[in-house]
Amino acid sequence: MNINRKKFNSKHMTILVIVFLFFIGGTFLGNQLFGLSLPSFGSTQSFSPARVTKQQAGDQLIVSLLDSGITIEMVFVPAGKFAMGSENEGPIHKVYLDDFWIDRTEVTNAQFAAFVEATGYTTTAEKRGESRVDDVSGINNADWKHPQGADSNLNGLDEHPVVHVSWYDAAAYCQWRDARLPTEAEWEKAARGVDGYFFPWGDLFDGGLLNSCDKNCLALWREFAINDKYARTAPVGSYPGGASPYGALDMAGNADEWVTDWLDYDYYSVSPLTNPQGPTGDEMPRPSLFNHRLRGSKVVRGGSWRVGELGVSTTYRNGSYPDDPSNELGFRCAYTPEHIRNGSP
Numbered sequence: 001m002n003i004n005r006k007k008f009n010s011k012h013m014t015i016l017v018i019v020f021l022f023f024i025g026g027t028f029l030g031n032q033l034f035g036l037s038l039p040s041f042g043s044t045q046s047f048s049p050a051r052v053t054k055q056q057a058g059d060q061l062i063v064s065l066l067d068s069g070i071t072i073e074m075v076f077v078p079a080g081k082f083a084m085g086s087e088n089e090g091p092i093h094k095v096y097l098d099d100f101w102i103d104r105t106e107v108t109n110a111q112f113a114a115f116v117e118a119t120g121y122t123t124t125a126e127k128r129g130e131s132r133v134d135d136v137s138g139i140n141n142a143d144w145k146h147p148q149g150a151d152s153n154l155n156g157l158d159e160h161p162v163v164h165v166s167w168y169d170a171a172a173y174c175q176w177r178d179a180r181l182p183t184e185a186e187w188e189k190a191a192r193g194v195d196g197y198f199f200p201w202g203d204l205f206d207g208g209l210l211n212s213c214d215k216n217c218l219a220l221w222r223e224f225a226i227n228d229k230y231a232r233t234a235p236v237g238s239y240p241g242g243a244s245p246y247g248a249l250d251m252a253g254n255a256d257e258w259v260t261d262w263l264d265y266d267y268y269s270v271s272p273l274t275n276p277q278g279p280t281g282d283e284m285p286r287p288s289l290f291n292h293r294l295r296g297s298k299v300v301r302g303g304s305w306r307v308g309e310l311g312v313s314t315t316y317r318n319g320s321y322p323d324d325p326s327n328e329l330g331f332r333c334a335y336t337p338e339h340i341r342n343g344s345p
């Protein structure tokens with residue numbers, strides 16, 4: 001006699017049906033509200049693992065955000081080794097990375113607004129009621145919708161990079177797209193390619209190819225010989241001549257960019273040489289003479305509109321506390337093809 005079968009009566013069946021319907025309904029609602037399914041891809045690219053294996057460096061992927069009319073361009077970075085680091089950020093070491101895609105530009109205000117509209121997400125700065133503006137902390141009501149504080153707004157800024165996003169806000173947006181923040185190694189490879197470029201376009205600085213602290217910038221160290229036309233952020237993709245070898249834009253300047261990794265200035269000497277993910281363990285970088293001040297920081301890359309030549313190189317490493325947003329700091333997302341995620345060749 002099977003006791004379990006005896007106990008499995010019509011009441012249990014009713015509960016099972018309810019659970020099943022709840023699961024189906026929840027999945028449907030989840031997809032509708034949060035876009036948790038795979039991103040839907042535009043008509044210019046069909047997407048399948050087989051298709052991805054044929055991608056070439058710099059190929060473009062169009063991602064449509066569900067029901068928002070917003071599209072996102074991603075560029076392809078093929079698997080292989082590249083030299084990471086520089087004389088200042090060392091040791092220089094060869095790193096192998098799998099195939100990945102990365103957003104062509106920083107995430108824009110319009111793209112972030114689609115995420116907030118779909119999910120009702122509230123950013124760290126909004127919860128706190130203040131953020132950092134032009135490196136002054138505690139500016140009341142500064143947040144992504146009010147980049148200079150309470151009296152400012154997003155008029156004319158739809159295509160500018162979203163700023164005042166914490167690392168957590170950035171990670172949540174990317175997750176909504178079934179994407180993620182790039183690792184520090186992915187960011188650097190996407191920015192400099194395999195020829196060790198010191199800037200996305202080559203080895204020599206050119207103030208006409210990026211939005212940095214030019215003559216319009218309000219900081220004391222502004223560079224009067226450069227006119228990039230913007231005092232703070234510029235619309236993403238404003239400097240096509242500054243593209244990286246894979247076609248990624250604004251990898252130097254405009255918004256500084258969050259990446260996945262915790263900051264540890266000693267990490268390059270111990271990091272794995274294949275798909276490094278940043279320091280692990282207690283999620284705190286090991287203290288050293290140089291990184292003590294930034295203990296507990298996430299790496300930020302590329303420099304912002306508020307820094308000059310030295311801060312916008314493809315190798316320069318800086319950090320910020322993950323819950324410390326500012327009007328300099330934005331991000332872009334990365335995406336790993338599904339067959340790679342599943343561990344297939």
Ligand SMILES: [Ca+2]
Pocket residue numbers: 211212213214216217228229230231232305
């Ligand atoms: Ca500028």
Ligand SMILES: [Ca+2]
Pocket residue numbers: 106250251252253254255256257302303
């Ligand atoms: Ca940037």
